[in-house]
Amino acid sequence: MTGTNGKGTTCRMLAGMMRAAGLHPMLNHEGSNQPAGLASTLLAHATASGHLPADAGAIGVFEVDEGSLGEILPQANPVAAVFTNIFRDQMDRYLELDYLVRHLERGLLGLPADATLVLNADDPRLAYLGSELTNPRIWFGLEDLGHRRGGVDHTSDFPRCPRCAGELRYSSVFYAHLGHWECGGCGLARPAPQVRAAKADLTGPGSSRLQVVAPGTEAVLEVPLPGLYNAYNALAATAAATACQLPSNALSAVDQVTTGCLRMERVSVDGREVYLALAKNCSGFTEVLRSVLAGGQPGHLMLGLNDQARQQQPDVSWIWDVDFESLRGLVPSAVLSGNRASDLAVRLKYARWAGPGGQTDVAVEPDPVRALRLAVARAPEGRPVWVVSTDLVLRQLREWLRRRGHVGKVWER
Amino acid sequence: MANRKLIVGYLYPDIMSGYGDRGNVATIVRRCGWRGITAEVWELRLGDPVVADEVDLLMIGNGGEFHQRLIARDLADVKAPGICEAVAQGAALLAVGAGYELLGRFYQPSKGVELPGAGLFDTWTIQHGDDLATASYSITQARAGRAIGDLLVRWGDELLVGFENHSAKTYLGPTAQALGEVILGQGNNGDGGEGVRLGCAVGTYLRGPCLPRNPVLADFLIRGALLRRYRDCELKPLPDELEHAAHDTAVNRLRESAGGISPARRRIPSKRYMRQRQRVYS
Numbered sequence: 283m284t285g286t287n288g289k290g291t292t293c294r295m296l297a298g299m300m301r302a303a304g305l306h307p308m309l310n311h312e313g314s315n316q317p318a319g320l321a322s323t324l325l326a327h328a329t330a331s332g333h334l335p336a337d338a339g340a341i342g343v344f345e346v347d348e349g350s351l352g353e354i355l356p357q358a359n360p361v362a363a364v365f366t367n368i369f370r371d372q373m374d375r376y377l378e379l380d381y382l383v384r385h386l387e388r389g390l391l392g393l394p395a396d397a398t399l400v401l402n403a404d405d406p407r408l409a410y411l412g413s414e415l416t417n418p419r420i421w422f423g424l425e426d427l428g429h430r431r432g433g434v435d436h437t438s439d440f441p442r443c444p445r446c447a448g449e450l451r452y453s454s455v456f457y458a459h460l461g462h463w464e465c466g467g468c469g470l471a472r473p474a475p476q477v478r479a480a481k482a483d484l485t486g487p488g489s490s491r492l493q494v495v496a497p498g499t500e501a502v503l504e505v506p507l508p509g510l511y512n513a514y515n516a517l518a519a520t521a522a523a524t525a526c527q528l529p530s531n532a533l534s535a536v537d538q539v540t541t542g543c544l545r546m547e548r549v550s551v552d553g554r555e556v557y558l559a560l561a562k563n564c565s566g567f568t569e570v571l572r573s574v575l576a577g578g579q580p581g582h583l584m585l586g587l588n589d590q591a592r593q594q595q596p597d598v599s600w601i602w603d604v605d606f607e608s609l610r611g612l613v614p615s616a617v618l619s620g621n622r623a624s625d626l627a628v629r630l631k632y633a634r635w636a637g638p639g640g641q642t643d644v645a646v647e648p649d650p651v652r653a654l655r656l657a658v659a660r661a662p663e664g665r666p667v668w669v670v671s672t673d674l675v676l677r678q679l680r681e682w683l684r685r686r687g688h689v690g691k692v693w694e695r
Numbered sequence: 696m697a698n699r700k701l702i703v704g705y706l707y708p709d710i711m712s713g714y715g716d717r718g719n720v721a722t723i724v725r726r727c728g729w730r731g732i733t734a735e736v737w738e739l740r741l742g743d744p745v746v747a748d749e750v751d752l753l754m755i756g757n758g759g760e761f762h763q764r765l766i767a768r769d770l771a772d773v774k775a776p777g778i779c780e781a782v783a784q785g786a787a788l789l790a791v792g793a794g795y796e797l798l799g800r801f802y803q804p805s806k807g808v809e810l811p812g813a814g815l816f817d818t819w820t821i822q823h824g825d826d827l828a829t830a831s832y833s834i835t836q837a838r839a840g841r842a843i844g845d846l847l848v849r850w851g852d853e854l855l856v857g858f859e860n861h862s863a864k865t866y867l868g869p870t871a872q873a874l875g876e877v878i879l880g881q882g883n884n885g886d887g888g889e890g891v892r893l894g895c896a897v898g899t900y901l902r903g904p905c906l907p908r909n910p911v912l913a914d915f916l917i918r919g920a921l922l923r924r925y926r927d928c929e930l931k932p933l934p935d936e937l938e939h940a941a942h943d944t945a946v947n948r949l950r951e952s953a954g955g956i957s958p959a960r961r962r963i964p965s966k967r968y969m970r971q972r973q974r975v976y977s
Contacts, residue, residue: 370713378759378760378761379713379759380759380761440710440712440713440762442761442765447761447765596844596845597858597860597902597903598903599858599902599903599904600715602716602717602718602721602904602907603712603715603718621944621948622944624941624944625907625908625941625944627937627940627941628907628937628941629718629907631725632718632721632722632725632907633721634725637937638729646940
């Protein structure tokens with residue numbers, strides 16, 4: 283399982299389906315997705331003889347860092363390789379998006395010939411990934427046009443046609459560059475997905491209901507996680523389950539998926555409801571904010587921005603592509619935190635959340651714990667606080683919450 | 696002066712906006728707006744010419760080599776005459792990263808023939824790294840030959856902060872003047888210079904995007920555009936506490952960590968700082 287966003291969540295959805303089908307999935311911890319992380323997962327499951335236990339139902343479900351696919355794939359010999367989406371992310375690490383896509387394609391050369399490629403039909407960069415390979419393919423996509431956004435989404439990473447580099451035309455854009463697309467140059471178009479959501483109802487701030495059509499079956503899936511991005515994750519998991527030939531009655535197990543650590547994780551602070559949401563790139567941040575503010579209810583926020591320690595990843599330019607502009611006016615108060623909180627403050631000023639004509643009361647508090655307490659104190663009684671942040675701020679918060687007994691250890695789930 | 700209006704030409708907004716570059720445009724629009732100046736953004740895409748008399752400030756952002764290949768011919772043939780003429784008339788311009796590279800004489804990719812440049816700046820750019828699109832090495836190897844990290848530049852009396860991420864190197868010809876001097880990072884090619892400056896036209900590797908955290912550079916461009924349109928560059932000061940805080944956070948963080956940065960990446964400030972900042976306005 284690889285891609286920019288949704289790897290971990292999709293893995294857990296798929297694992298739930300596998301358990302419902304009587305299998306015993308083995309997962310790596312969310313984020314421990316480079317070779318060392320996979321190796322330690324395998325070691326943890328190994329017996330004293332150094333072998334994995336003989337178990338007919340055992341199956342590995344691994345999220346894999348996009349940059350590590352080429353190293354991991356030849357050693358993993360998978361049944362299927364799933365690609366969730368590709369967005370601009372960690373440019374200081376992956377350099378350029380086109381390079382990353384090439385890197386993925388080179389990595390795919392290590393894919394066994396009979397392994398199934400599971401691809402997002404709505405992502406033009408991924409839909410024809412590895413087009414020279416003869417592997418069987420399962421595409422997934424959204425077909426509920428009720429979710430189309432007007433025009434081009436500003437968070438789009440501007441993909442061109444994967445075949446001729448021509449300009450893409452969209453009849454529908456769902457978010458970023460995901461949608462129904464067609465190349466104006468060579469005619470390449472979004473493949474018809476075998477696994478598709480005919481209808482996706484966002485049933486509440488934290489859930490959705492999908493009418494899914496998959497080969498030989500139709501199912502209504504209750505997804506207990508927020509936003510269109512999690513609807514896509516559920517589709518990817520369904521497509522992966524199809525590739526693994528799970529029985530169709532296993533699909534509904536997606537309703538048992540719990541929020542991942544820091545993925546809209548609900549905690550209680552001083553008797554108040556607080557949601558922790560990790561967002562570390564432009565499309566992730568935008569989609570989390572859109573889903574938090576989707577109900578039209580004012581949202582009290584704490585936003586965090588940290589670059590990695592020791593200047594390894596000092597690039598936070600992506601906050602300027604986060605669609606704060608269209609969410610203006612929905613946020614009465616926001617506390618900004620992290621070592622780049624001052625960059626966020628400037629961003630919100632230029633998005634006119636704050637400053638002249640702004641409607642958001644913005645405070646800057648670089649210390650995450652103090653910032654959370656401030657955010658809780660500023661939100662009216664009975665209203666939740668949403669923490670949307672890059673990971674260092676959230677980890678510091680979570681460690682503080684853990685010491686106070688509010689949550690377990692990061693991977694204790 | 697009331698009712699002033701500036702036309703901002705945003706070059707290839709759909710192709711060359713890969714690095715938060717919209718933030719630079721937003722910064723110009725807002726900083727004009729807060730002063731009662733209307734900044735109207737014209738999106739100039741493939742095929743659209745630049746009419747020199749109409750635009751007051753031109754902006755071009757970032758992309759990869761793939762994007763450079765898409766626009767190079769259009770930039771050199773369709774837009775370059777208007778761009779060069781506008782800048783000669785005093786129009787302001789900001790070109791960042793990949794856009795900066797293409798406003799010089801040419802861009803030499805690692806493979807294949809050189810891409811034509813707009814010829815605005817007396818600069819040229821050579822890609823010393825392998826073509827990322829076809830290279831077969833790992834991401835770690837690809838990062839090795841690349842300038843990635845904070846970039847701190849002395850620009851007259853000011854410090855500009857930003858972030859650089861490029862493997863090509865840009866060289867200045869005899870008539871080109873560097874924008875500033877690198878204090879930390881690589882800049883153009885490691886010779887201590889960063890960016891280029893021609894009248895009110897600025898090319899730079901400073902990303903981040905650079906204008907929100909360097910409001911002094913944003914106002915320099917706005918002044919240039921005003922001067923060209925209205926022969927008057929009066930600009931009301933703005934309360935820039937937030938912008939300065941973000942700028943100073945970056946500078947202070949770099950000061951604190953300078954000892955931790957490897958010697959190859961560290962550049963001791965030279966004594967020959969540009970003492971005089973050449974201004975196109977008095």
